[in-house]
Amino acid sequence: MASFSLVLAALIVCFAVFLADPGLGFSGSTEDGGCPCSDPSHCKVISTQPRKEVFAFWVGSTTWKHYDWTRITTIVMFHRHNPQLMCYAHSKGVRVVSMGIFPAANLSSVADRSAWVMAEVNEAIEQYLDGINIDIEYPMNKSEAHLLTNLVAETAHAFHISIPNSQVTYDVAWSPDCIDERCYDYKGIAEVCDFVFIMAYSEQSQIYGPCIAMANGPYNKTVRGVQGYLKLGIPPDKLVLGLSWDGVDYVCQKVSKDNVCSIERVPFRGAPCSDIPAKERTFAFIMTKLVDSTTGRLYNATYASPYYNYKTNVPGQIRQVWYDDVGSLTLRYEYAKSANLRGVGMWPVDSLNYTQTPAAENQTRAMWEAIDTFLK
Numbered sequence: 124m125a126s127f128s129l130v131l132a133a134l135i136v137c138f139a140v141f142l143a144d145p146g147l148g149f150s151g152s153t154e155d156g157g158c159p160c161s162d163p164s165h166c167k168v169i170s171t172q173p174r175k176e177v178f179a180f181w182v183g184s185t186t187w188k189h190y191d192w193t194r195i196t197t198i199v200m201f202h203r204h205n206p207q208l209m210c211y212a213h214s215k216g217v218r219v220v221s222m223g224i225f226p227a228a229n230l231s232s233v234a235d236r237s238a239w240v241m242a243e244v245n246e247a248i249e250q251y252l253d254g255i256n257i258d259i260e261y262p263m264n265k266s267e268a269h270l271l272t273n274l275v276a277e278t279a280h281a282f283h284i285s286i287p288n289s290q291v292t293y294d295v296a297w298s299p300d301c302i303d304e305r306c307y308d309y310k311g312i313a314e315v316c317d318f319v320f321i322m323a324y325s326e327q328s329q330i331y332g333p334c335i336a337m338a339n340g341p342y343n344k345t346v347r348g349v350q351g352y353l354k355l356g357i358p359p360d361k362l363v364l365g366l367s368w369d370g371v372d373y374v375c376q377k378v379s380k381d382n383v384c385s386i387e388r389v390p391f392r393g394a395p396c397s398d399i400p401a402k403e404r405t406f407a408f409i410m411t412k413l414v415d416s417t418t419g420r421l422y423n424a425t426y427a428s429p430y431y432n433y434k435t436n437v438p439g440q441i442r443q444v445w446y447d448d449v450g451s452l453t454l455r456y457e458y459a460k461s462a463n464l465r466g467v468g469m470w471p472v473d474s475l476n477y478t479q480t481p482a483a484e485n486q487t488r489a490m491w492e493a494i495d496t497f498l499k
């Protein structure tokens with residue numbers, strides 16, 4: 124297997140170099156004339172490294188000029204591409220990477236893997252991107268995990284050779300403990316790529332205890348998850364703590380007098396209850412609804428997470444929202460700093476209220492400034 128991988132890697136390298144060689148006509152120019160930036164230097168890949176990461180997922184909102192570009196270091200264009208965003212990010216020294224997925228059924232095909240890797244490298248070159256973020260989350264048994272690690276290794280190798288200073292990262296579950304039946308070789312993945320983004324949210328994807336609304340990323344679970352990665356021997360410098368700027372909004376079947384919200388029982392990958400019935404909500408929405416909530420901001424100290432209840436137009440219906448705000452995020456940034464992690468990140472960066480009104484601007488600025496807890 125090892126020598127086979129080497130041969131494959133060599134093939135990828137040859138082909139990737141071929142693609143990257145301007146003399147061969149694959150210079151990265153798009154057919155309509157190459158670099159889309161008004162300043163051609165903004166089509167260059169960012170070479171700064173290493174640095175503390177602030178890793179942001181962009182899911183398509185048009186407000187991106189209002190992000191705090193002094194704090195972001197990498198932006199993932201999740202399921203989409205925008206050349207103007209690429210130019211703008213590069214003008215601010217921020218890396219822009221694409222998002223990669225690959226089907227589970229094809230993992231054992233060396234030919235499919237290498238074709239995919241080459242296509243991804245080629246696309247990055249054509250679109251002047253700084254790398255790729257791999258977001259593969261399907262169930263997998265330990266016995267097959269090496270195939271996924273191989274894919275990540277091949278991707279990282281091809282990118283690093285073809286695009287100097289490029290970045291290849293992987294999104295991992297909140298804990299390495301076979302979450303959602305994702306029994307991957309997390310240590311192997313972290314070793315072969317630049318770093319992993321720990322998705323410290325959707326931590327209620329599998330609920331085995333009471334079927335109730337809970338924090339999206341409870342502090343105690345989040346810390347235990349990161350410790351799990353560290354215990355595997357992954358250096359802290361390979362870990363970015365990904366936090367959700369979106370919250371979760373549950374319909375309560377009933378609410379107890381101490382505000383425990385019972386939810387609909389929807390199984391997920393072997394667990395009897397899950398967060399599937401929850402609606403994902405932006406921070407902007409959550410702050411607006413908080414104003415007319417029935418409880419005001421409540422706080423669960425074990426989870427270090429705020430929550431509140433609100434009423435809807437449906438008669439008798441109560442909903443419960445769990446989210447993170449400056450207070451709860453600051454605690455998590457402090458933890459990331461104390462654990463010497465590579466960085467922090469947010470899913471998604473679009474979540475804040477970028478309306479240019481004084482109230483919204485204050486709230487949004489405070490969310491960005493909280494990141495300094497980690498950076499300084």
Ligand SMILES: *[C@@H]1O[C@H](CO)[C@@H](O)[C@H](O)[C@H]1NC(C)=O
Pocket residue numbers: 225226228229235236239
């Ligand atoms: C996966 O395999 C199927 C069936 O052979 C093929 O049609 C498809 O193109 C492959 N996809 C990738 C990404 O390799």
Ligand SMILES: *[C@@H]1O[C@H](CO)[C@@H](O)[C@H](O)[C@H]1NC(C)=O
Pocket residue numbers: 262263264
């Ligand atoms: C994992 O292995 C079990 C038992 O062999 C099998 O039933 C299951 O389908 C496998 N899951 C995946 C995702 O391959």
Ligand SMILES: *[C@@H]1O[C@H](CO)[C@@H](O)[C@H](O)[C@H]1NC(C)=O
Pocket residue numbers: 341343344347425426
């Ligand atoms: C977090 O705290 C809750 C509530 O006390 C507890 O039920 C849960 O087991 C704790 N989780 C971890 C990972 O410590």
Ligand SMILES: *[C@@H]1O[C@H](CO)[C@@H](O)[C@H](O)[C@H]1NC(C)=O
Pocket residue numbers: 407408411476477478480482483
């Ligand atoms: C953003 O803030 C403005 C001003 O406070 C408000 O009118 C608007 O509804 C907010 N957006 C969302 C999505 O809540």
Ligand SMILES: *[C@@H]1O[C@H](CO)[C@@H](O)[C@H](O)[C@H]1NC(C)=O
Pocket residue numbers: 335336337422423424425426
């Ligand atoms: C947090 O909520 C859980 C239920 O999800 C509860 O068991 C625990 O006591 C709460 N902790 C605090 C400090 O309120």
Ligand SMILES: *[C@@H]1O[C@H](CO)[C@@H](O)[C@H](O)[C@H]1NC(C)=O
Pocket residue numbers: 481482485
């Ligand atoms: C915005 O923040 C500033 C300084 O913290 C404060 O003086 C001002 O009242 C705030 N404005 C609004 C609309 O909340």
